[in-house]
Every structure is written in C-alpha cells, then in structure tokens.
Amino acid sequence: MxxxxxxxxxxxxxxxxxxxxxxxxxxxxxxxxxxxxxxxxxxxxxxxxxxxxxxxxxxxxxxxxxxxxxxxxxxxxxxxxxxxxxxxxxxxxxxxxxxxxxxxxxxxxxxxxxxxxxxxxxxxxxxxxxxxxxxxxxxxxxxxxxxxxxxxxxxxxxxxRKEKDFIKKIAAPVHKQLRISINDQTHFAIQKPLKTDLMQHLDSLLEKSTAWPNNYEVKDAAFRVAGTGSIGLKRYMFLLQNTKNKADFLLMDLKEGTRSSLAPYNPIPQPQWTSDAERIITTKYRMQNISPALLSTTVFKGDTYVLQEMQPFAxxxxxxxxxxxxxxxxxxxxxxxxxxxxxxxxxxxxxxxxxxxxxxxxxxxxxxxxxxxxxxxxxxxxxxxxxxxxxxxxxxxxxx
Structure with missing residues (x-):
C-alpha cells in the first residue's frame, strides 16, 4: 500500500x-x-x-x-x-x-x-x-x-451581528472606493484578466436572474481560502454594491464543485446529476431545514460552481x-x-x-x-x- x-x-x-x-x-x-x-x-x-x-x-x-x-x-x-x-x-x-x-x-x-x-x-x-x-x-x-x-x-x-461590521472586517477603502482587503492568508489577489472575467460573469448572472438581487453590481473580487478539506479548490469572493443605496454592500462566495471523495467506494447507485455543484446544493436543500440565502449553481470557464451569500451569521x-x-x-x-x-x-x-x-x-x-x-x-x-x-x-x- x-x-x-x-x-x-x-x-x-x-x-x-x-x-x-x-x-x-x-x-x-x-x-x-x-x-x-x-x-x-x-x-x-x-x-x-x-x-x-x-x-x-x-x-x-x-x-x-x-x-x-x-x-x-x-x-x-x-x-x-x-x-x-x-x-x-x-x-x-x-x-x-x-x-x-x-x-x-x-x-x-x-x-x-x-x-x-x-x-x-x-x-x-x-x-x-x-x-x-x-x-x-x-x-x-x-x-x-x-x-x-x-x-x-x-x-x-x-x-x-451587523452586515456593516462584517463588511468592515473584509473590505477597506481604496481611493475612496471599498475593496476586499488582500491579506495573503484567507484573501488573495486575482490576476487582472481572470478577475475581469469573474466580475463580468457574476454581473451577467445578476442581470438575468429573477431570484437574485439585480439592484447590485460587482465591485471587487478575490481568491478565497476557507475550511480545510476544500483548500486548493477554485474559490472566489465578490463584493457587491447596491446601485440605489451606495452604503449597502453584499458579499458572495463562488466555490468549485468537485467529485465526492466517497464516490470511488460507494456501492449505492446515484442519481444522474448534471454536475457536482447540482449534487451539492440539491442535497443541501433536502437535508437542511432551511438552506442559506441566495444558493444556486453556475458554470464558469467549463467548471461548475456553487454560489451563495457570505454572511456575518456564518x-x-x-x-x-x-x-x-x-x-x-x-x-x-x-x-x-x-x-x-x-x-x-x-x-x-x-x-x-x-x-x-x-x-x-x-x-x-x-x-x-x-x-x-x-x-x-x-x-x-x-x-x-x-x-x-x-x-x-x-x-x-x-x-x-
């Protein structure tokens, strides 16, 4: 062995x-x-x-x-x-x-x-x-x-806990604009081309979805490290600003959905999921009494992701x-x-x-x-x- x-x-x-x-x-x-x-x-x-x-x-x-x-x-x-x-x-x-x-x-x-x-x-x-x-x-x-x-x-x-206090811990003013604080521990900078594509992708989702708050626009993005087992997956966080109330901000988490580590050993036949991200959020809906806010899936550059709100209550x-x-x-x-x-x-x-x-x-x-x-x-x-x-x-x- x-x-x-x-x-x-x-x-x-x-x-x-x-x-x-x-x-x-x-x-x-x-x-x-x-x-x-x-x-x-x-x-x-x-x-x-x-x-x-x-x-x-x-x-x-x-x-x-x-x-x-x-x-x-x-x-x-x-x-x-x-x-x-x-x-x-x-x-x-x-x-x-x-x-x-x-x-x-x-x-x-x-x-x-x-x-x-x-x-x-x-x-x-x-x-x-x-x-x-x-x-x-x-x-x-x-x-x-x-x-x-x-x-x-x-x-x-x-x-x-207050949303505003949560935002202050994660973001800070840069040239009078609030941006995610890069600490190279939990938040890392993203190369500009990828960052632009990510922000445009989320903006597009906000515009098209009726389930999402379309009165927000993406202001910043960073690579996110959290947990233990999932460290190393593609994971990003976004800072969104309300287009009507400029003092109102929202944080989103975008996490790559990958194959379960149980899969090679599990003898029980599984449903035919369209993606691992779908498997993750569907099981979440089924097992939790109420699921987290703004939970959904998306595809970015061929990879499937779970998208949900980041919050001070987590x-x-x-x-x-x-x-x-x-x-x-x-x-x-x-x-x-x-x-x-x-x-x-x-x-x-x-x-x-x-x-x-x-x-x-x-x-x-x-x-x-x-x-x-x-x-x-x-x-x-x-x-x-x-x-x-x-x-x-x-x-x-x-x-x-």
Whole structure:
C-alpha cells in the first residue's frame, strides 16, 4: 500500500498547486485538523473493512464532523444552527455518516486533551439521542427560538451581528472606493484578466436572474481560502454594491464543485446529476431545514460552481472553549445528534433513500451500535498514527 504522504498527494493532485500547500500546512496543526483535511483516507480505509454494520441508504453530508455544524442565515432571513457542508454529500449507507461523526468526537477529544472515558461517554450519549430522534420519525430544527443552553447563547450572539461590521472586517477603502482587503492568508489577489472575467460573469448572472438581487453590481473580487478539506479548490469572493443605496454592500462566495471523495467506494447507485455543484446544493436543500440565502449553481470557464451569500451569521462553536465545560459540550453534541437524525428523516424516501418507516425500525435496533463505536474508537487511533506519519513526511510534501 502507498504511504500516507503518497495517498494524500495523489488525491490532492488536481488542486491548485500553490493553494494546496496551504492545505498541507493547515493539516499539520493537529490530528483533528488532519482528520478534517483527509476525508478521502477515511473512506478508502472504510471500504476495506469486512463485516461493517449494514444500514439503510440515506442522504449523508459525507464529511460529518464537529466543525461541520454551524450557524447561517436562511433564505427566509432567519438564523439557524445545522449541518453546513455538503461537498462530499451522496446517497450512502447511514452508518458511514455515523462512523465519520463518532470518529470525529474521539479525535477532537484527544486533540483537546480530554480523556478517553469522557469521549466514550459523549459518543454513547450522541448515539442515544440520535436513535431517539430517528425512532420518533420527526425531523427537528434549531433556531434562536427553539435552541437551548450554549447553542441558544451562541445563536443569540450571532443574530446580533451587523452586515456593516462584517463588511468592515473584509473590505477597506481604496481611493475612496471599498475593496476586499488582500491579506495573503484567507484573501488573495486575482490576476487582472481572470478577475475581469469573474466580475463580468457574476454581473451577467445578476442581470438575468429573477431570484437574485439585480439592484447590485460587482465591485471587487478575490481568491478565497476557507475550511480545510476544500483548500486548493477554485474559490472566489465578490463584493457587491447596491446601485440605489451606495452604503449597502453584499458579499458572495463562488466555490468549485468537485467529485465526492466517497464516490470511488460507494456501492449505492446515484442519481444522474448534471454536475457536482447540482449534487451539492440539491442535497443541501433536502437535508437542511432551511438552506442559506441566495444558493444556486453556475458554470464558469467549463467548471461548475456553487454560489451563495457570505454572511456575518456564518460561524462555528469554539470547541476549545467547550473543552473546559463538559456540560456545555454535552448540550452541543446532543443538538448535533438531533440535527444528524433530522437531516436523514427530512430527506428520506427521495431517489433511493430509505423511507421513514425503515429508519425508525433501524433506530429501534441496537446490535449495530457497539460495533460502530468500536470502529470509530479504533479508527481515531489510526488517525493519530497517520498524522504522526504525515508530520514525519511533511517536508517531502511541502514545496517552496
């Protein structure tokens, strides 16, 4: 078998050479950050497992971990806490999603210097809550009105943020005109010909679409780096100005849609999507209670992209802070379990996914849980070993 370095280089070969180095560097931060950036390794290894617990087919986000739950403003302009990353989404065995998120608990707890016993307790509580919600057959959602505990405090704080303050953090005046601040960390300059083409493309979309705010025009664009697994994809951000109210600005995100890393290993037949971008936003619509504002797809220079609004309401709960209060950590994980089950119930019975009755029946079974916990715990140990090998070989993958 290839080494960890060889497997990572092979998978990331199609990404932008200069930006993928940022991904490689980010993955050195911790075993948990490494886990977030190597979803492909997880499924490569899972595909080789014999006697993995059988489970019904459901729509899954594919890369479910503790950092892929967060807040955002829906297209109804309300703030929600939900699953928020669907780049890897597919119709797949239910237990694949659970294995990924349970492993993330073990890896995250180890990274946060919490004990294995504490991780075991949280994993069991997560599965208990998940099963209870799935057994009920009813999907739930979390917004400032329905949230409790630390998530309620989090959403209330997020809701108070102002668009203008968000714009000020990302853009600054240049010759009396507001422009995106280039910091060469998260925002990078784009060569002029490409920048012009990108801005013209978005302006054209605004003019033609009735679903978009056509009273805005594009004023600036930059290359954007965010997340971990997606670093190295073609991704751009745009600053838009209202043509009627010059003090009103909007930020948009344009992200390349690529093949799911589950695809080579997933035995379940998939719908015939027109593009990976369509797959991503369709699964997002199905699994989330309310999807983010201004979500759509577009084609630019032969590549398909997901286009959506950037907003001050998009955020994640700080796990480092929660590590000091296990009661708060438990509240958050129980909410995440509720949302995981709800997303599967919400999208059940669609294009091959199990119907509600099948999911509730599966949740009443318990034999699969012990095996799944054992696998997640064992694989967390494998992640730690892989991270150690990655760090030992990082110099060979790094280029100047």
């Amino acid at each position: 290839d080494t960890i370095i060889e497997r990572i280089k092979k998978f990331n070969a199609p990404l932008l050479p200069d930006k993928v180095q940022l991904k490689y560097r980010a993955m050195t931060e911790s075993p948990f950050r490494f886990f977030r950036g190597t979803c492909h390794l997880f499924y490569e290894d899972l595909a080789r497992v014999k006697d993995f617990p059988v489970s019904p087919p459901v729509w899954i986000c594919g890369d479910l971990h503790l950092e892929n739950f967060g807040s955002f403003k829906g297209n109804n302009r309300l703030v929600y806490f939900d699953l928020n990353d669907f780049d890897e989404s597919m119709l797949a065995p239910l237990n694949w999603e659970l294995a990924r998120v349970l492993t993330s608990i073990y890896v995250a707890f180890d990274t946060l210097n919490l004990t294995k016993a504490e991780a075991d307790t949280m994993v069991k509580l997560f599965l208990k809550k998940y099963s209870e919600v799935l057994q009920s057959g009813k999907a739930y959602y979390i917004d400032p009105r329905t949230a409790g505990g630390i998530v309620s405090d989090f959403l209330i704080k997020v809701k108070k 955020d994640k709960i700080n796990l480092d802070v929660l590590a000091g209060n296990l009661k708060d950590m438990q509240c958050v994980l129980l909410d995440m379990a509720t949302l995981t089950a709800s997303a599967q119930l919400r999208s059940c019975g669609i294009q091959g996914s199990a119907i509600n009755d099948e999911l509730t029946a599966f949740a009443h079974e318990t034999a699969w849980q012990k095996t799944l916990i054992s696998y997640a715990k064992s694989y967390a140990g494998q992640v730690k070993k892989d991270y150690k090998q990655y760090m030992a070989g990082y110099k060979s993958i790094k280029t100047k």
